[in-house]
Amino acid sequence: MMSSKEALSLMELHAHLNGSVSFSTIEKLVARKPHLNIEHGMTAIRSGQRRTLDEADIPIICQRKRRRGQRAGCFVRTRRRCFQVFKVIHQLVDTEEDILMVAKDVIREFAADGVKYLELRSTPRKEKTTGMTKRRYVETVIEAIRQCKNEGVDIEVRFLVAVDRRNGAEVAMETVKLAEDFMLSTGGLVVGLDLSGDPTVGHGRDFLPALQKAKNCGLKLSLHLSEVPSQADESELLLNIPPDRIGHGTFLHPEVGGSQSLVDKVRKHNTPLELCLTSNVKGQTVSSYSQHHFLYWYQMGHPSVICTDDKGVFCTDLSQEYQLAASTFNLSQEDMWTLSHKAIDCTFAPDLQQQLHQKWLELQPTLFQL
Numbered sequence: 001m002m003s004s005k006e007a008l009s010l011m012e013l014h015a016h017l018n019g020s021v022s023f024s025t026i027e028k029l030v031a032r033k034p035h036l037n038i039e040h041g042m043t044a045i046r047s048g049q050r051r052t053l054d055e056a057d058i059p060i061i062c063q064r065k066r067r068r069g070q071r072a073g074c075f076v077r078t079r080r081r082c083f084q085v086f087k088v089i090h091q092l093v094d095t096e097e098d099i100l101m102v103a104k105d106v107i108r109e110f111a112a113d114g115v116k117y118l119e120l121r122s123t124p125r126k127e128k129t130t131g132m133t134k135r136r137y138v139e140t141v142i143e144a145i146r147q148c149k150n151e152g153v154d155i156e157v158r159f160l161v162a163v164d165r166r167n168g169a170e171v172a173m174e175t176v177k178l179a180e181d182f183m184l185s186t187g188g189l190v191v192g193l194d195l196s197g198d199p200t201v202g203h204g205r206d207f208l209p210a211l212q213k214a215k216n217c218g219l220k221l222s223l224h225l226s227e228v229p230s231q232a233d234e235s236e237l238l239l240n241i242p243p244d245r246i247g248h249g250t251f252l253h254p255e256v257g258g259s260q261s262l263v264d265k266v267r268k269h270n271t272p273l274e275l276c277l278t279s280n281v282k283g284q285t286v287s288s289y290s291q292h293h294f295l296y297w298y299q300m301g302h303p304s305v306i307c308t309d310d311k312g313v314f315c316t317d318l319s320q321e322y323q324l325a326a327s328t329f330n331l332s333q334e335d336m337w338t339l340s341h342k343a344i345d346c347t348f349a350p351d352l353q354q355q356l357h358q359k360w361l362e363l364q365p366t367l368f369q370l
């Protein structure tokens, strides 16, 4: 019998592979590497844990500021805590076998949640100790996608190669070359490039040549933009490329310290936004679900796609994010269907769009019966 979730039809366009690792996969990885002494509390941020996380590790001066209601002083440190979590997960995922298991588990979990089309993104990593190369890293993810397809998992998966801003311009350029090679050799499974990583590190101008090159060779661009308040200049610059989609865009609009000029650029190109509610609330760039910028863009009728970002780290899944959006912003079942349906036009796989539209129409009567 079909479970209610299998009857859903969802589109996931913003999911970082290592941020999407579930509790059960973490347990398997921990069993493979007991010497690391990693517990699950170190790889995920559970509900209500947001404060514990940031209070556990911040200096007294920062806590005082917090009590006086000055959030900004704590901001950078809290974000960095998020990025510490990825370092722990990377320690657990450092061989080709790990990557294969993680990618297959993540794909199956998205499918079980009702996701019919998934764009995964991940930063190729070289691990000296295990002999994993960046090329093998990407090949292994592609292998996982192919194996899931052969096993009949009901989901289409495409891959974006990610550039971590922490690694600088030179590595970014190498990553673009790698992505281009794979775009040409995988028959369309690698569709684009992502710019991500700790937004407080580096400046987007350094990545312009690499991003331009990616765009020129036919890779689609999804860029994390204005994820923190201090990035308006960077966003002005990167929006001129222009990107094909924007990750987060939390601080683009004037009400939160962005500008009308940024909003105008996004609207001029009709650039879709990938919006991740729980990620932003737990990462403390947004103070509560009701304050999320989803409403700003949704009310404007701008293409906005609900995504998970890191379902493992933030203990969520895509159907839950839709439910949260529905309960917070009073969306009907039909509104949710329309949201997920419109996401089809925002994918980087135009060859699949017709087939997905067809699927949505067929499944419409059974959708969102949670």
Ligand SMILES: CNc1ncnc2c1ncn2[C@@H]1O[C@H](COP(=O)(O)O)[C@@H](O)[C@H]1O
Pocket (backbone or CB within 6 Å): 016, 017, 018, 019, 082, 086, 121, 122, 123, 124, 162, 164, 196, 197, 198, 199, 224, 227, 279, 283, 309, 310
């Ligand atoms: C919370 N918001 C976020 N903002 C920016 N970058 C993020 C992110 N969440 C994840 N990443 C990026 O994805 C990597 C983990 O997956 P992969 O090892 O690439 O599969 C992180 O190291 C970071 O570079």
Ligand SMILES: [Zn+2]
Pocket (backbone or CB within 6 Å): 014, 016, 196, 224, 247, 309
């Ligand atoms: Zn992200």
